[in-house]
Amino acid sequence: MRRVGLTGGIGAGKSTVSAMLAERGAAIVDGDQVARDLQSPSSPVLDAMAERFGQHIINDDGSLDRAAVAEIVFTDKAALADLNAIVHPAMQAEIQAQIDAHKGTDRIVVLDFPLLGENPRKDLGATIVVDIPYELAVERAVGRGMDEADVRNRIESQISREKRLETATHVIDNSGDMVDLVAQVDRLWSRLEALPPTDDVAAESDQVDVTGEPEPRTAWVFGYGSLVSPVALRRTIERLAEPGADFFEATLTGYGRRWNYGVGHIVGSWTLVDGTAVDDGTIVALGLVESADEEVNGAIAHVTDAELEALDRRERFYDRVDVTGAVASAASVDDPIFTYVPRPEAVERYQAGRDAGIAGIRRTYWDLVHDAFAGFGDDALERYRSTTPEPDVPVVDVASARER
Numbered sequence: 001m002r003r004v005g006l007t008g009g010i011g012a013g014k015s016t017v018s019a020m021l022a023e024r025g026a027a028i029v030d031g032d033q034v035a036r037d038l039q040s041p042s043s044p045v046l047d048a049m050a051e052r053f054g055q056h057i058i059n060d061d062g063s064l065d066r067a068a069v070a071e072i073v074f075t076d077k078a079a080l081a082d083l084n085a086i087v088h089p090a091m092q093a094e095i096q097a098q099i100d101a102h103k104g105t106d107r108i109v110v111l112d113f114p115l116l117g118e119n120p121r122k123d124l125g126a127t128i129v130v131d132i133p134y135e136l137a138v139e140r141a142v143g144r145g146m147d148e149a150d151v152r153n154r155i156e157s158q159i160s161r162e163k164r165l166e167t168a169t170h171v172i173d174n175s176g177d178m179v180d181l182v183a184q185v186d187r188l189w190s191r192l193e194a195l196p197p198t199d200d201v202a203a204e205s206d207q208v209d210v211t212g213e214p215e216p217r218t219a220w221v222f223g224y225g226s227l228v229s230p231v232a233l234r235r236t237i238e239r240l241a242e243p244g245a246d247f248f249e250a251t252l253t254g255y256g257r258r259w260n261y262g263v264g265h266i267v268g269s270w271t272l273v274d275g276t277a278v279d280d281g282t283i284v285a286l287g288l289v290e291s292a293d294e295e296v297n298g299a300i301a302h303v304t305d306a307e308l309e310a311l312d313r314r315e316r317f318y319d320r321v322d323v324t325g326a327v328a329s330a331a332s333v334d335d336p337i338f339t340y341v342p343r344p345e346a347v348e349r350y351q352a353g354r355d356a357g358i359a360g361i362r363r364t365y366w367d368l369v370h371d372a373f374a375g376f377g378d379d380a381l382e383r384y385r386s387t388t389p390e391p392d393v394p395v396v397d398v399a400s401a402r403e404r
Contacts, residue, residue, distance in 0.1 A: 001102045003109045003123060003198040007116035008130030009161060010154045011137030011144075013174040013181075017130050018112045020185045023403065026192075029098045031091065031113040038090050039064045048086045053079070074153045108192050117164040125195040128188065129168035132175045134161060173235055177364045178266050178401035179283070183236045183314035190309070215304040221311060222252050222327055222339040224298035225286035226365060229372035236314050237307040246302035249376050250329035252339065256294035259391040261287035261342040262349030262359065264317040265403055270360055270396040282353025283401070284361050284393050286369070287318070287342035297373070297383045300329055300337060308338070317346040353393070360396035 006021070008014035022028050038045045041062030049069070050058055057068045073080040095111070102109050113119070116127065132140070134155070141151040158164075165171065170191065172184050226232040230247060234240045241247035263283040270278050288296070303311065312320060318340035327337045353359030373384040 001099075001105055001107055001109055001197060002125050002192065002195040003099065003111065004126040004128060004192060004195070005116045005121060005124045006110050006112045006128045006130070007114060007164065007167075008172075008174075009114075009132075009137055009158055009164065010151055011139075011141035012130040012132050013140070014112065014114070014130045016181070017128070017172055017174070017185060018110060020182070020403065021108070021110050021189065021192075024185075024189045026108045026110045027102055029095055029109060029111050031095065031111070031115075034091050034094050034098075035087060038087065038094065045087060045090050049083070052082055052086065070150065070154070074150070074157050080157065106197075108195075115158070117159040117167050120167055123198060125198045126169045126192065127167050128170045128172060129164055130172045130174050131161065131165060131168075132173070136175055176232070176235060177362060177398065178268070178403075179263060179285075179362075179365070180232065180235045182266060182403065183310070184238075186313040187236060187238065187310040190313070215306060217246065217302040217304050217307075217335070219305075219308050219335050220300045220302050220327075220331070220333060220337040221308065222250060222298055222300050222323060222337055224252065224257055224288065224296050224339070225369050226372070227301070227311075228299045229368055229375075232368060232372070233301055236310050237301075237303060238310075241301045248300055248329045248331040249297070249380065250300040250327050250331075251295055251297050252288075252323055252327050253295040254290060254292055254326050255288040255296055255323075255339075255341075256291035257296045257388045258287050258289055259284055259361065259389065259393065260289065260350055261285045261317070261346050262351075262353055264346055264349060266401055267404055268360070268362070268396075268398040268401040270398050272394065272396070276357075278358050278360070278396075280358070281396075282349060282359040283398070284350055284353070284359050284391070285365060286388070287347070288339065289341075294387070296387050297380055299372075299376075300327060300331060300333075302331075302335070311340075315340040318342050359393040360398075361391055361393060362398050363395050364398070366395050 006014060006018055018028055018030065039049070040046065046064055053069065053072055057065050059065050069083070073083050099109060137155065138148060138151050142148050170188055172181070172188065174181055221227065223233070230241050230243070261284065263285060266283055267280040268283050270281060272278065320338050321341050322336055323339050324337045350359060373381045
């Protein structure tokens with residue numbers, strides 16, 4: 001068993017990351033779900049809560065009125081301490097039972113705890129923090145129907161974002177969209193699989209060992225869409241490529257840029273301008289096609305073997321192609337240069353979605369690529385525009401997205 005912790009503040013999207021880890025094979029011990037189960041009607045825990053806080057916290061059907069409890073404890077530290085004293089002992093016993101069920105196995109067991117930062121554990125092989133900026137957390141929580149004042153009170157009652165990040169061995173930046181999130185979770189999963197067993201060993205520290213020589217960079221990757229953005233690239237390789245050092249503006253000849261790639265592992269939902277609702281829509285992104293008379297601008301980044309593997313996982317429906325002799329840049333390049341070209345089935349998925357009227361380009365992606373080229377200056381932005389055809393699917397505001 002490899003035991004890891006997962007945490008994040010209100011609105012960070014921790015439950016989404018937890019679900020994605022479960023889809024990859026992790027066993028999830030969900031602290032919130034354990035609490036809900038223990039607070040079921042007529043349970044000893046619920047009876048003790050009613051005795052402390054009053055019968056008005058019980059609904060007519062015998063269930064817990066969670067909003068009523070939240071109103072009490074998130075503005076009263078003493079009340080919160082009393083609630084924890086009632087709930088935590090029973091929770092700890094149930095949580096340990098769920099952990100013990102996987103002893104002696106090779107499962108990755110994820111302890112999905114919202115207050116792991118406040119209550120760190122020393123028996124973890126890794127601590128994952130799902131992170132987004134404060135105001136974005138508020139915006140997302142309110143967008144799900146929560147009261148803004150309640151959201152801010154809940155955030156203030158928890159550990160600060162900065163202190164939570166100090167506990168992390170791995171950080172998932174969930175300020176982007178679902179495609180960015182999948183790429184990060186893919187990379188995280190490969191690292192979790194490489195963890196040693198934690199069945200009988202308590203970790204001395206939850207911090208990453210960063211001693212030793214840095215891993216050498218062995219290849220360059222040419223980006224012509226979102227990978228032109230250092231911020232988007234960072235979500236996959238987990239470091240910020242430095243312009244002028246290992247990140248350079250570049251041009252690739254012999255290829256043309258197209259809106260021709262249907263993302264295979266994610267579907268989205270949105271509403272068209274005419275009011276038509278699209279569910280399970282095909283998300284469209286940029287791709288390349290071989291074309292002797294064309295060239296496209298973009299950027300190259302110098303990456304390690306592990307970072308290249310992470311990019312391969314992100315671009316799982318593209319083929320990695322060696323374009324060493326076709327790229328021009330200001331960089332001194334001794335290592336091979338690769339780019340990613342969509343596979344035929346990805347193009348077919350795009351075409352089928354387009355013809356069915358259920359394909360769209362994420363507005364966040366559209367804006368990200370535009371801003372990335374604009375960061376290189378007006379000439380680079382104009383070259384991007386002139387070498388990219390007008391899309392034949394709409395640019396849409398994706399309301400929700402999920403893995404297939």
